[in-house]
Amino acid sequence: ELKEATGELKPKKIIKRLKVVESFLESGNRPEWMVLTVIPVIPPELRPLVPLDGGRFATSDLNDLYRRVINRNNRLKRLIELRAPDIIVRNEKRMLQESVDALFDNGRRGRVITGANKRPLKSLSDMLKGKQGRFRQNLLGKRVDFSGRSVIVTGPELKLHQCGLPKKMALELFKPFIYSRLEAKGLSSTVKQAKKLVEKERPEVWDILDEVIREHPVMLNRAPTLHRLGFQAFEPILIEGKAIQLHPLVCSAFNADFDGDQMAVHVPLSLEAQLEARVLMMSTNNVLSPANGAPIIVPSQDMILGLYYTTIMREGMKGEGMAFSSIDEVQHALDSGAVHLHAKITARVAQIDEEGNEIVKRFETTPGRVRLGALLPMNAKAPFELVNRLLRKKEVQQVIDTVYRYCGQKESVIFCDQIMTMGFREAFKAGISFGKDDMVVPDNKWTIVDETRDQVKDFEQQYMDGLITQGEKYNKVVDAWSKCNDKVTEAMMNTISANKRDVDGSEMEPNSVYMMAHSGARGSVTQMKQLGGMRGLMAKPNGDIIETPIISNFKEGLTVLEYFNSTHGARKGLSDTALKTANSGYLTRRLVDVAQDCIVRQKDCGTDRAITAEAAVNDGEVVSSLAERVLGRVATEDLVNPATGEVMVPKGALIDERMADLIEVSSLQSARIRSPLTCEAEDGVCATCYGRDLARGTMVNVGEAVGIIAAQSIGEPGTQLTMRTFHIGGVAQGGQQSFLEASQAGTVTYENASTIENSNGETLVMGRNMKLIIR
DSSP states (O other): OTTTOOSSHHHHHHHHHHHHHHHHHHHOOOGGGGSOSOOOOOOGGGSOEEEOTTSOEEEOHHHHHHHHHHHHHHHHHHHHHTTOOHHHHHHHHHHHHHHHHHHHSTTTSSSOOBOTTSOBOOOHHHHHSSTTSIIIIIISSOOOSSEEEEEEEEOTTSOTTEEEEEHHHHHHHTHHHHHHHHHHTTSOSSHHHHHHHHHHTOHHHHHHHHHHHTTOOEEEEOSSOOSGGGEEEEEEEEESSSSEEEOGGGHHHHTOOTTTOEEEEEOOOSHHHHHHIIIIIBGGGOOBOTTTSSBSOOOOTHHHHHHHHHTOOOTTOTTTTOEESSHHHHHHHHHHTSSOTTOOEEEEEEEEOTTSOEEEEEEEEOHHHHHHHTTSOSOTTSOGGGTSSOOOHHHHHHHHHHHHHHHHHHHHHHHHHHHHHHHHHHHHHHTOOOOGGGSOOOTTHHHHHHHHHHHHHHHHHHHHTTSSOHHHHHHHHHHHHHHHHHHHHHHHHHHHHSOOBOTTSOBOOOOHHHHHHHHTSSOOHHHHHHHHSOOBOBBOTTSOBOSSOBOSOTTTOOOHHHHHHHHHHHHHHHHHHHHHHHHHHHHHHHHHHHHTTOOEEESOOOOOOOEEEEOEEETTEEEEOHHHHHTTSBBSSOEEOTTTOOEEEOTTOBOOHHHHHHHHHSOOOEEEEOOGGGOOOSSSEEHHHHOEETTTTEEOOTTOOHHHHHHHHHHHHHHHHHHHHHHHOSBOOOOOOSSOOOSSOOOEEEESOOEEEOTTSOEEEOOSOOEEEEO
């Protein structure tokens, strides 16, 4: 059959059948065993028959399906006994086969069998499969006792390891513990009596609740739990009110905000569970993200704005040029108003040198930076230089990372709490607000727009004259408008970020919207462009760009036509968010399914194989350096500095930050490192091939489920990204560049050049395969 088969689908179907035949041959199963002679019947509890009032019965779908099979089977038996004509028997056999198919998987073969109300009947497969099936609903996910859920609000006065738990909730969650403690203290003799005391909420009950809760961690979880940091343990603090208080710094791990999100609380009961919650799941033990090893407990929004504002340096401020001998003096001068937060001053700051001795250094700095420096732990690796600069979000993350790596976990948790408090306080004191006049429309916007309009008219004319095709005209117009958009944006950014001077020559405070965007607190150039520049080109739902751009911005207001063009993109953003989140979640499920048995099984598999790591370069730009790529891996050979010949990393060592810094400054081009790709462990991977556990910063432990961590690390950002489309609002994203910038100097040569000169003396390229090479 296969030889004769034509077309595309036929051979595929035949090969599929061949595979089945081959499987029979290899496995030793006999084909006649595949014919069912008996059908198992599931227990009546799983297919109940419930009497309703009025003498009727509500029955499970399975009963219907079983009834069909029995009826048809009996009828077939009777027909065969009566020696009915062949055609009737054959029809009955077909119907029996259909009813058996429907029982096992309704709708897989043939038409769907429906009940009285036109609803498909639920077959055995339907009971098991999918999100509502037996496995995912009842076996993998169960409802648990000792849990509750409530709305979350922010708790800025909490420590990092604490959460606020409403008293009413705690009383309900810890009931059994309270009963036993009441009995032990002799305040009640029976459980019934204890119950009464708790119901009346007597003062002694609250005292006992305090005792019970002390040292008893609870676990908080926010759905959707996209990675393991969506489930963390905290020490509860009893609070009035009905909302759970959450520490602001753990919000990014839960991806939580306070616009009405809810969270679930779970109580670990056994001593072992409490121990695990405290050691593995406590928020203070999860400072680093398991996906990339960067700190995930990083201030955001207001806190970043506050820290940014604190570290600004402006010229001509009150107290400029003053010198201070200690941090206390600076604080005193600030409180008395003798010096401005942003003034340029000289201050002496205590430091620890490499040998561990305390020394005092002079710095040119600002009072704000000095105050921030006072919070740094005293460590040679955390010098004042870390904070003696304008701190944006990236820099703050870097500071926390450095503190964590060199000063230990305890110090860094205290430090994070302190800079959070400082960030909030300074942002509040700065009084940064946002009015419509803060969005500056550049003066030369209309000149740029008019120039572009003239260009577009030229292109229209060229098209009318038949010099260019419709497609070329479209591309040229779109290109012209996107250049115009970039120019307007640039003009707006220049206007908004310019240093303005006061009448007395002192530098004015930077524009508040600019501060928000520049610090990384909130907003971006794209959003500012839409508010104060021009909205730009919009994309249709199918991805095409609409030729006519939106020239107005939101401050000036859109014309009716522009408004309708806008709605195009905005609606697409909304529908994308709804549809793609599901796909992304499904991808995570499949990734976990594939990778779940990849576990660290042994210390070292002893393989000699390795991979060669090099710096990742894209278009002549270094995307990630060699040091970044080998950090946290094990070297398979001595890594030697080519210039000096010193061994930077001995063979078999885990490459840490210190070694990575040495590699960074050396001229080493590539390194051989162990990799899970070349691991020879029987199943799973070995610790040496895997390298560093990113969430802990040490060598990975045997038994760590690295496959699942990898799956979550891919799935979590994926889901976040689809939810984020929503914020851009359908503005066309930049297309191909119409020019390239050379990353280094060189000589330009042409290959396959075929050019002619036109009447204006310009050189035009004729061929398509001409290349421009920079050597």
